[in-house]
Amino acid sequence: MTRRVRVVVFAVAAVGMAVLLVWAFAGARPFGTSIHPYGDLAVRAALEQRATANTVASVTFDQRGLDTMGEEFILFAAVLGTSILLRREPDELARTVGEEGTEDRAGSGPTPEMVRLFGYVVLPFVVVVGIYVVAHGHLSPGGGFQGGIVLATGLHLLYIAGDYPALRRLRPQRVFEVSEAAAAASYVLLGLAGLAVTGAFLANVLPYGTLGQLASAGTVPLLNTAVGVEVGSGTVLLLAEFLEQTLVLRERSGRPDTGGSR
Amino acid sequence: MSPQSLLGLLPYLVAGWLFLIGLYGIVTSRNLIHTVVSLSVVQSSTYVLLLTVGFRAGATAPVFSDIAPGAIVVDPLVQALALTDVVVGATVSALLLALAVQSHKRSGTLDPDQLRTLSG
Numbered sequence: 075m076t077r078r079v080r081v082v083v084f085a086v087a088a089v090g091m092a093v094l095l096v097w098a099f100a101g102a103r104p105f106g107t108s109i110h111p112y113g114d115l116a117v118r119a120a121l122e123q124r125a126t127a128n129t130v131a132s133v134t135f136d137q138r139g140l141d142t143m144g145e146e147f148i149l150f151a152a153v154l155g156t157s158i159l160l161r162r163e164p165d166e167l168a169r170t171v172g173e174e175g176t177e178d179r180a181g182s183g184p185t186p187e188m189v190r191l192f193g194y195v196v197l198p199f200v201v202v203v204g205i206y207v208v209a210h211g212h213l214s215p216g217g218g219f220q221g222g223i224v225l226a227t228g229l230h231l232l233y234i235a236g237d238y239p240a241l242r243r244l245r246p247q248r249v250f251e252v253s254e255a256a257a258a259a260s261y262v263l264l265g266l267a268g269l270a271v272t273g274a275f276l277a278n279v280l281p282y283g284t285l286g287q288l289a290s291a292g293t294v295p296l297l298n299t300a301v302g303v304e305v306g307s308g309t310v311l312l313l314a315e316f317l318e319q320t321l322v323l324r325e326r327s328g329r330p331d332t333g334g335s336r
Numbered sequence: 337m338s339p340q341s342l343l344g345l346l347p348y349l350v351a352g353w354l355f356l357i358g359l360y361g362i363v364t365s366r367n368l369i370h371t372v373v374s375l376s377v378v379q380s381s382t383y384v385l386l387l388t389v390g391f392r393a394g395a396t397a398p399v400f401s402d403i404a405p406g407a408i409v410v411d412p413l414v415q416a417l418a419l420t421d422v423v424v425g426a427t428v429s430a431l432l433l434a435l436a437v438q439s440h441k442r443s444g445t446l447d448p449d450q451l452r453t454l455s456g
Contacts, residue, residue, distance in 0.1 A: 088360065095352040095355075103389075104344040105345070105346070112413050113390065113412055120412070121405050127399060128398075128401070129398040129409070130398055130399070130415045133416040134416045138416065142420070148424055152430055159434040159438050214401050286401060315434070316437075
């Protein structure tokens, strides 16, 4: 199919799709409607029965905890798939990074002093913020997914600061592989605990406590922590794979650039 | 249709537009990285759609740490869905970018049109 034919086929399909979409949108509830039956029920369930101030966290980890488990394992599978796809191949050589200096960032030149200073100064604050976002996920906006990303990207401030060897020391991949798997497993174990105690998978087994307290919402903070560790570790591993592609692996010399000769 | 309901349709139309323009990007893409980014554009249409569906006029965020119970809030269900959406979108992008890296290693090109033949 030539490009021209492809664009024409797309244009026909897109016009049809657009008509269907506008038709559907015209029949949808208007923007800003006050009719949200499921939302109202979810808010009531979160506040009156489950003492969870962040109702989104209540939906994610308590009322629909099973869906979140699926989501967590999508992440797990993606990290696994990326690791397999980006594994070192037999004809690739590992370089030693940063031996001749700490400026080795794929040829971007020396890192400005201000950037280095910024990286080192901000790193501890970002880590604290990340832990806070995970720990308060049931009280304020945030949670395991968001906090995990903050933690993982915070760690990579070390890379922004231009020091790949330092990042490597703080990021033993084995440890993160284990912690990712353990966090994913602990989510399932919390679900099994619910199954054992109440007869329903992922049912809340802990007392709900008082709305707005740090120790409230039952298992939501625990699930948030599990997801936070999982997302943090998974993201670190993902970024490690991609960084390794550009910084560590080099093709064996003599291999043609196109690489299609095998 | 009154101007008011046309205005109410606008967020939906933005979602539809993002969806279609992202698809157009995928269809005409000459670079696998660009394809992945186009897919992210398609995905962001679902964020807009979800938040449009869940919005309630004059309402605030559904987090009751500093507002009284009984306050009018937007729909937390679709926000939870949007959260799932974001996570899945990010992981799918990572996986597809890894595939792009592999593809470049194997065939030396990122142009999807050059990847016509299957080769072991």
